Amino acid sequence: MATEVFAAPAPQPAGTSESFTVDGLASGMYYFAVRATDETGQRSELSNSVTAQVSPYAFTDDFNDGNADSWQEQEPADWNVIDTGSNWLYRASTLGMAASWTGPLPLKDQAIEADVRYAAGTYTCGLAFRGDGDMNSGSYYYFGIYPNENKWKLYSVNGGDWGDVDNPLGQGDISLSPGTPYRLKAEATGNAVMLNINGQPLMMQPIESSDHPWGKAGLWMAVGEVDYDNIIISGS
Known part of the structure; x- marks a missing residue:
């Protein structure tokens, strides 16, 4: 199936070349051909086609460079890159809610995974994905662990509204312990979300x-102290 992309070049002398950018392409192989239209509507034949490979987006961060320059942090959380002596961590500490986002817009099919470790007293911590807007008034999915309940939950947040918090999109039991790292992964592909903890679907x-x-992907937590590390985000 062919899709036309219209552009209006500025008149140039014969032999002049011009370039155009086509945005919003998913990953894959594309074939391009060109034809011209004059003021009377007459159209030239199609040119020979050329191909272009669009690569999927990939982002990783282990914070070993000592900074979090690729992240957009939201107040009132205190976000810091911490040197533990053996590695670097991205730490959030707050009495309220906290989020930190990265990546371009838009990503439709996307996955985010990270090592997540919480301190005693933390209410929840996890991953946000397909996010549009900020944590207070935006829309996104949230996949997190809830230490006080020994549960994981998946929520759909719409314009800052969490809906009926007692009835998330999904939830399940999990044995949780403060100071223990958990590998969380959330993947949104088409009309499905797949969740994983420590390699277990x-x-x-x-x-x-x-x-x-x-939307974008990021980190989300509420009330407590949480360390994030070895983050991988991919998508198209």
Whole structure:
């Protein structure tokens, strides 16, 4: 199937070359051909086609460079890159909610994973994905662990509204302990979300693609202290 991309070049002398950028392409192979249209609507034949490979987006951060320059942090949390002596961590500490985002917009099919370790007294910590806007008034999915309940939960947040917090999109039991790192992974592909902790699949949840069709990925926590490390984000 062919899709036309229209552009209006400025008149140039014969032999002059011009370039155009096509945005919003998913990863994959694309074939391009060109034809011209004059003022009367007459169209030239198609040119020979050329190919272009669009690579999927990939981002990693282990914070061993000592900074979090790729992240957009939200107050009122205190976000810091911490040197433990053996490695570097990204630490959030707050009495409220906290989020830190990275990556371009839009990403439709995307995955985010990270090592997550919480201190005693933390309410929740985890991953946000397909995010649009900020943590207070934006829309996104949140996959997190809840230490006081020994549960994991998946929520759909719409314009800052968490809906019925007692009825998340998905939830399950998990034995949790402060100071223990957990590898959390959330993947949104098409109309499905897949969740994973420590390499163990938790669920595949059908979703409404219109709720959060694309967006950025990031980290989210509330009340306590949480360390994040070895973050991988991919998507297209």
